[in-house]
Amino acid sequence: MFDNKEKTNLDELGEFGLIKHLTESIELTEKSTVKGIGDDAAVLDFSNKKTLISTDLLLENIHFDLRYVPLKHLGYKAVQVNLSDIYAMNGIASQITFSIGLSSKFPLEAVEEIYEGALIACKKYNVDLIGGDTSASAQGLVISVTSIGYADEEAITYRSGAKEGDLLCVSGDLGGAYVGLQLLEREKQIFLENPNIKPDLEGKDYIVERQLKPEARKDIVELFEAYGIKPNAMIDVSDGLASEIIHICQASNVGCKLYEEKIPLDPMTYETAREFGLDPTVCALNGGEDYELLFTVPQSDYDKIKNQLDISIIGYITEPNEGYQMIAKSGSVHPLKAQGWKAF
Amino acid sequence: MFDNKEKTNLDELGEFGLIKHLTESIELTEKSTVKGIGDDAAVLDFSNKKTLISTDLLLENIHFDLRYVPLKHLGYKAVQVNLSDIYAMNGIASQITFSIGLSSKFPLEAVEEIYEGALIACKKYNVDLIGGDTSASAQGLVISVTSIGYADEEAITYRSGAKEGDLLCVSGDLGGAYVGLQLLEREKQIFLENPNIKPDLEGKDYIVERQLKPEARKDIVELFEAYGIKPNAMIDVSDGLASEIIHICQASNVGCKLYEEKIPLDPMTYETAREFGLDPTVCALNGGEDYELLFTVPQSDYDKIKNQLDISIIGYITEPNEGYQMIAKSGSVHPLKAQGWKAF
Incomplete structure (x- = not known):
């Protein structure tokens, strides 16, 4: 899939290098985001609103098949699937965390594509990417997304x-x-x-x-x-x-x-x-x-x-x-x- | 590991059955939890506090080796690792989501042990388990935990x-x-x-x-x-x-x-x-x-x-x-x- 492109080994970057590389261009635009990536936890301010939280796992060969799912689409879909749960509460999605587990055989450029898709979705839906985890995976690709949103109490639809x-x-x-x-x-x-x-x-x-x-x-x-x-x-x-x-x-x-x-x-x-x-x-x-x-x-x-x-x-x-x-x-x-x- | 115990196939239960089985005994005790498991998203009320969010992936053969990690300990540790990030902000951890991806070869009793460990940790630390995702995994065991907490703005320690x-x-x-x-x-x-x-x-x-x-x-x-x-x-x-x-x-x-x-x-x-x-x-x-x-x-x-x-x-x-x-x-x-x- 990446044969004609440059390949950068993930182990050259290491975990912190990878996180820095992937996240340095992230802009925070939601006013409820006080602090995004870069500390032990993100800090959010929903003042008088209720906080909504939902989470999904996407696992290779269960939820997606990399033989026909383009990586950028996969990142985009992983975000959409999660935002959908916040909208289903009649809420406004405002942040996501995006965690990824991937084999070291994945080149950096592949991870970038997944992230790019995720960030396109975030931008389109006015959602900040505020955290996540990046790990090696001994097996297939693992994506875990948690979406966070808010709503007035009386608007929430169960x-x-x-x-x-x-x-x-x-x-x-x-x-x-x-x-x-x-x-x-x-x-x-x-x-x-x-x-x-x-x-x-x-x-x-x-x-x-x-x-x-x-x-x-x-x-x-x-x-x-x-x-x-x-x-x-x-x-x-x-x-x-x-x-x-x-x-x-x-x-x-x-x-x-x-x-x-x-x-x-x-x-x-x-x-x-x-x-x-x-x-x-x-x-x-x-x-x-x-x-x-x-x-x-x-x-x-x-x-x-x-x-x-x-x-x-x-x-x-x-x-x-x-x-x-x-x-x-x-x-x-x-x-x-x-x-x-x-x-x- | 489960040779002397009863084994229940996960496919007999199905996803909804498994979720119901694992979660029906969960008690919510945190006053900031408005709605836990059972809807598209959980609903939380942090009123005038700031919301803290952190997330971690734990992957088999990267973060743990099932040959010597007892499943109950694994569930317990997965929660602790996440709560630790909230405390590191000088905040109070109040909720977690707990997602798990597992092969259908895992018997129900194994999943129960992981959950039991997670719930013991929740109880000990006064944290509500408010959501998660349960999925088959084509490969190893996947655990993804998101921890949620709160703090007064002036208490937060970056x-x-x-x-x-x-x-x-x-x-x-x-x-x-x-x-x-x-x-x-x-x-x-x-x-x-x-x-x-x-x-x-x-x-x-x-x-x-x-x-x-x-x-x-x-x-x-x-x-x-x-x-x-x-x-x-x-x-x-x-x-x-x-x-x-x-x-x-x-x-x-x-x-x-x-x-x-x-x-x-x-x-x-x-x-x-x-x-x-x-x-x-x-x-x-x-x-x-x-x-x-x-x-x-x-x-x-x-x-x-x-x-x-x-x-x-x-x-x-x-x-x-x-x-x-x-x-x-x-x-x-x-x-x-x-x-x-x-x-x-």
Whole structure:
């Protein structure tokens, strides 16, 4: 991957040299950052706001495959995946820590690419990189990100606040990241069988980007504020729509009705799923990694929601003993099941 | 390691099942914890305090060797290593996130032991476990901990505040963790050559504990408060005394004189180092993992410090162009060099 580029051995730099090299260009712009990298801990000032914390591990060959994930995209995605959790609380992400474990066979230039991607994401989302850890790894690449944010107490949206009669809504469209992954996996297989064949991803930019370079929905949190919308419950769609709906329903002790025909699918997701012999609805329900926001609002917010082009009303919240139902396009009723991300 | 115990496959539980199993007994006791595990992010309330954040990665075969590190100790140490960074800011640690990546070959009971150790540390130090991530790992065991704490703005102690004439002080004793590691490594080699020979660690409890079960020095931060001591600069000793002194001096733009004879060494550390043909002073200077606090105080605090049994005055801060000097027991002067932890 780095054959035509200069290579610098990490052991020439050492840990402190590497940290200095990677972090010397980092600018702090968030007013809540008092002290970033360079001491035992970062210092933050959220004064009268509540502090939000979330963390994720990304491990090579579990969460990503370096045979088709460009390093810059990986750094970018690692940040997005974490920011998404802060937005899912209806909060503002303000800082991240970014830790990385890597084999000494990785040249400096590879680490730089990962960092570059992370910093592009930070800049775009107004987030300061304030710390982290850098270590050798005896095995694969390890990335651990902790995101920090803030919110007024009354703005914070938990999973547990959904109420009977609420509209069930989701931002953007679903299933694209999963179908994009199928495409990348297919091209990898073709490449492994014949390394002379170049990957054929033409015309598939959108779903490939959904997989490799997701965008956390800060804009939806801003839209809520602009329109005076306060969701009763919210979660981000990392494990697939079905799993996330059930999370909200379980935490809120409610049931739900989801309408299959209302699930937002991009045409490219739909067509490519069909090419793979997959049911596009199943890709949305169980695929995951879309990083859209799933939320419920009271029916009184219908007028504020209905004209938002990037928000779909996909069902509503019911009393708990109705269970978790999906009304198929044919009209038949199916129980929703969480398949989610198979972690083990 | 688990041959006589019940084994439960992780894939029977799945990710959500594992998280539920591990976390259902977690109690939140910190008043700054508004919401712990169970939503997209944890919610904390530090009202008028500053928030402190630090993070560390611990990777198998880099930071620990499962052939002699008991899993419960590993969980305990992973927490201590992180809390130490918060105390090194003169802050109070209040929460941690604990992420773990592990192969599906790990039985549930192994994960439980790691968690149990982490939770014992949390309980002892009044810290809430508020989140984390649990993932499969295609390679070795991965632990990532983020610690969160708070402090009044005027209490926070950076590395950069050391002033000419300050007393250079350190808590506890040094080098023990490194000598303990040599002992464990030796017994591992003997065991690998002949598995019938039992490890001979008799009478070496203290240094073995220093390596396997370090204690972060919360008590020193409490002592500072009780005696009205405000260090000008502070850092924790994770990479060896020499490296940490130089960190403080560089950040503060000062020099220092360190007196070899003042470096606190436990007799067992001293004797065991000698048995291994090692210079005990070098073990303290470059060994690392002691997790003691190194700090500077103005000379006016001498009366408050001099009778503290667990604090040693080991030198003083000079003007920058005197450099970083160690006065050996013989009286000869040596430049201090940071060897530190070889990360790559």
